[in-house]
Amino acid sequence: VLSRKARWYRGDLHSHTHHSDAAGSLSDLVAAARARDLDFVAVTDHNTISHLPQLAAAGGDELLLIPGQEITTYYGHANAWGIQSWQEFRCRDNATMTRIIEAVHADGGLFSVNHPKDNGPPWEYSPDLPFDCVEAWQSVWASNNHQSLAFWDNLLQQGRRVVAVGGSDKHIEPFTGEPKLDDIGTPTTWVYAGELSAAGILGGIQAGHVFISADPQGPELYLAADTAGDRLYESMMGDEVIIAAGRPMMLRAQVVGGRGLLLRIVSGEEMKKVVVESDNFAHRWQARPKGDTFYRLELVEPGGEEVGRNEATLVRQALSNPIYVTIAGPGEKEPQTPNFKL
Numbered sequence: 435v436l437s438r439k440a441r442w443y444r445g446d447l448h449s450h451t452h453h454s455d456a457a458g459s460l461s462d463l464v465a466a467a468r469a470r471d472l473d474f475v476a477v478t479d480h481n482t483i484s485h486l487p488q489l490a491a492a493g494g495d496e497l498l499l500i501p502g503q504e505i506t507t508y509y510g511h512a513n514a515w516g517i518q519s520w521q522e523f524r525c526r527d528n529a530t531m532t533r534i535i536e537a538v539h540a541d542g543g544l545f546s547v548n549h550p551k552d553n554g555p556p557w558e559y560s561p562d563l564p565f566d567c568v569e570a571w572q573s574v575w576a577s578n579n580h581q582s583l584a585f586w587d588n589l590l591q592q593g594r595r596v597v598a599v600g601g602s603d604k605h606i607e608p609f610t611g612e613p614k615l616d617d618i619g620t621p622t623t624w625v626y627a628g629e630l631s632a633a634g635i636l637g638g639i640q641a642g643h644v645f646i647s648a649d650p651q652g653p654e655l656y657l658a659a660d661t662a663g664d665r666l667y668e669s670m671m672g673d674e675v676i677i678a679a680g681r682p683m684m685l686r687a688q689v690v691g692g693r694g695l696l697l698r699i700v701s702g703e704e705m706k707k708v709v710v711e712s713d714n715f716a717h718r719w720q721a722r723p724k725g726d727t728f729y730r731l732e733l734v735e736p737g738g739e740e741v742g743r744n745e746a747t748l749v750r751q752a753l754s755n756p757i758y759v760t761i762a763g764p765g766e767k768e769p770q771t772p773n774f775k776l
Contacts (some may be wrong), residue, residue: 436473436498437630444622444650445474445635448504448513448548448569448601454479458606460492460499463618465609467497470619470650474635476601478502478513481523500632504548505534509558512565513601516636517543528560535564544636546599548572551581561589567639570753571600571621571646580746583753590728590756591702597639597672598755599623600646619650626670642672645731645754653692655752657731659759660684671730671755679761682722687731689715695751696734702727709736721759728756 450456451463458466460477467475477485477499486501493499502515505523514521519541525531538545546567550557554572568586571579589596600621624645627638638644645655658668659675660683668686669675677683687697692710697717699706703724708717710733721729733752 435629435631435634436495438628439630440626440628442624442626442654443473443630443635443638444619444624444647445472445476445498446602446604446619447476447500447502447515447546447599447623447639448478448572448603449475449618450479450504450603450605451477451485453477453485454482454504456605456607458608460485460488462609463604463606464492464494464497464499466604466606466618469609469611470617472497472619472622472650473630474498474500474625475618476500476502476513476515478504478515478601480504480506483517483520486518498630498632498635500635502543507531510550510555511548513546513548513569514538514541514543515546515639516632517541528563531559532563544640547585548601549582549603550585551578553578554582556581557585561585565596567597567599569601570598571750572603573616574620575648575750579750580748583750584745587700590730593726595642595758597642597644598646598753599639599644600753617649620648622647622650622652624654642755643670645671645752647752648750651691653695653733653752654688654690655692655731655733655754656688656690657729657754657757658686658688659729659757660686669757671757674758674760676760676762677723680722682720683759684718684720685729685757687717689717689733689752692733692751694736696736698732698734699729700732701729723759723761726758726760728758730754730756 489499544566549572570586625638626643627634697708731754735749
């Protein structure tokens with residue numbers, strides 16, 4: 435455990451070294467990640483775990499290296515994080531991929547669909563398989579990430595609760611100290627965790643306590659919900675809020691470092707847009723859900739919507755995971771909200 439402090443940690447969940455098809459070593463990856471002020475990096479070399487025995491020593495006492503493997507098939511790629519053993523990649527059908535996902539879970543890991551977009555390559559297996567996460571943002575936003583975002587949002591609209599993550603997919607090079615457009619941490623995945631350990635970070639991801647930003651210094655995006663209006667402890671992104679039918683709930687979006695961007699509030703029922711007017715900006719609003727739904731946030735560069743409703747024209751600078759809303763059935767009581775504080 436590198437830190438036992440409960441807070442937001444920033445890192446990268448998709449990287450490669452010379453253990454598979456990158457030119458750089460684990461040492462180069464560590465140097466690049468430290469230069470970007472990352473707290474954690476998942477090392478996900480293609481179809482191998484030869485790097486796993488070296489991770490603890492390579493990361494040292496400042497950087498958490500999470501064991502992983504990119505499961506690379508002809509019909510789609512996926513990351514397995516937190517695994518201790520090699521995972522099968524020879525897969526041609528949904529039944530085999532289901533067994534692979536189950537094997538990852540049995541090994542204590544999480545399974546994430548990688549870059550489901552035209553140049554990803556796309557995910558050609560069923561979207562109904564029991565994966566935990568979707569890499570909704572890979573590398574720079576312009577690399578067709580609107581398709582990956584749509585893949586994830588379609589799952590949300592269907593009622594799935596799958597966690598959106600980001601990953602640079604950086605194939606590390608020998609470290610020179612010169613910054614690059616697609617550097618490690620492009621994008622950065624922020625995770626609220628009780629401690630900086632593999633178990634802590636993966637637990638935060640599994641809970642959906644995650645947002646994605648364009649880079650380690652990019653805008654921060656937080657979402658909270660409060661059904662009472664006066665509680666100190668609120669539900670954060672990834673949590674479920676259960677309320678009685680017709681009862682209002684308060685939501686709060688907080689943006690750090692996003693002056694001039696457009697805040698989009700996306701739900702299963704409607705969309706709102708708010709201009710971010712300062713670098714420490716908060717927006718509160720009351721929602722009255724008509725049924726089970728979700729609320730999530732996007733930070734978008736202004737101007738993209740002027741050319742129409744084509745999602746491909748919108749450049750995102752940050753994405754949040756949703757807060758989920760469930761309407762209590764007749765006779766059911768609302769539970770207490772979870773004790774998480776932003």
